[in-house]
Amino acid sequence: MKWHIVRLTEVRSTNEYAKEIAEDVPEGTIVLARRQTSGKGRKGRYWASPEGGLWMSVILKPKTPIENVPKLVFVGALAVVDALAKYGIPAEIKWPNDVLVEGRKIAGILSECRLDRFAVLGIGLNVNNEIPEELEDSAVSMKGLLGFEVDLDEVLQRILRALSYWYSLFKSGRHREILDAVRRRSAVLGRHVRVIEDGEVLLEGTALDIDDDGALVVETGEGTKRVLYGDVSIRFS
Numbered sequence: 001m002k003w004h005i006v007r008l009t010e011v012r013s014t015n016e017y018a019k020e021i022a023e024d025v026p027e028g029t030i031v032l033a034r035r036q037t038s039g040k041g042r043k044g045r046y047w048a049s050p051e052g053g054l055w056m057s058v059i060l061k062p063k064t065p066i067e068n069v070p071k072l073v074f075v076g077a078l079a080v081v082d083a084l085a086k087y088g089i090p091a092e093i094k095w096p097n098d099v100l101v102e103g104r105k106i107a108g109i110l111s112e113c114r115l116d117r118f119a120v121l122g123i124g125l126n127v128n129n130e131i132p133e134e135l136e137d138s139a140v141s142m143k144g145l146l147g148f149e150v151d152l153d154e155v156l157q158r159i160l161r162a163l164s165y166w167y168s169l170f171k172s173g174r175h176r177e178i179l180d181a182v183r184r185r186s187a188v189l190g191r192h193v194r195v196i197e198d199g200e201v202l203l204e205g206t207a208l209d210i211d212d213d214g215a216l217v218v219e220t221g222e223g224t225k226r227v228l229y230g231d232v233s234i235r236f237s
């Protein structure tokens with residue numbers, strides 16, 4: 001995959017910027033910003049993006065049936081996990097879109113798409129940035145774990161190398177291999193989870209599997225339920 005990087009000093013959100021330019025640029029264009037003033041997570045939730053972190057959005061134009069597009073989030077998460085492994089940091093994927101180290105969030109993925117036209121894969125990774133005080137218990141950075149600053153460009157290159165690999169599997173329809181890798185690196189399988197939607201517990205039980213559609217399979221005590229990737233959040237209990 002040939003990447004083309006657009007470097008910005010400051011932007012509201014690299015995902016927003018990427019969506020604005022996506023139709024006019026080739027696949028593989030990446031919007032990278034030193035800081036975001038309005039970085040966002042799912043459902044418009046706040047994403048702290050001070051200088052020192054890696055805030056990027058990758059524009060992709062996969063020719064694939066629309067039902068596969070939600071699985072792009074796993075391509076992003078796997079690329080981050082692989083890049084972290086190169087630094088000796090063992091990370092896990094908290095289905096569907098978070099990357100955790102020892103239970104704390106180091107990265108989040110936000111994929112957005114315009115049906116049939118493009119997808120924007122937003123990746124936010126805490127590298128050398130400060131973690132806001134209110135997130136100190138739940139979030140962590142590479143610098144916090146390693147005890148030293150990491151070269152941001154090197155991290156970027158490592159993510160892009162892994163992204164090229166996982167995205168090539170995605171494009172050739174090898175979704176099973178992607179999902180197998182997600183299962184192996186999953187922070188949720190075998191655990192008791194509560195699935196939250198709009199602040200309400202939708203269901204709870206033991207996370208059994210991530211199926212071939214990317215849905216989380218939960219044994220609830222009243223039968224097995226499938227939770228599709230959407231705006232749900234997982235809480236461990």
Ligand code: ATP
Nearest residue numbers: 041042045046047048049098105108126139233234
């Ligand atoms: P979680 O289960 O981690 O709360 P979620 O699924 O409920 O995630 P997301 O939309 O995935 O919510 O992520 C947004 C949340 O991530 C924010 O509400 C905030 O708690 C947390 N957050 C914000 N900025 C950062 C950051 N830089 N690093 C780690 N976590 C962050």
Ligand code: BTN
Nearest residue numbers: 013015039040041042108122124
């Ligand atoms: C989440 O955990 O909900 C996803 C967080 C995604 C953050 C990244 S940072 C780069 C890109 N731009 C954004 O505004 N969000 C994503």
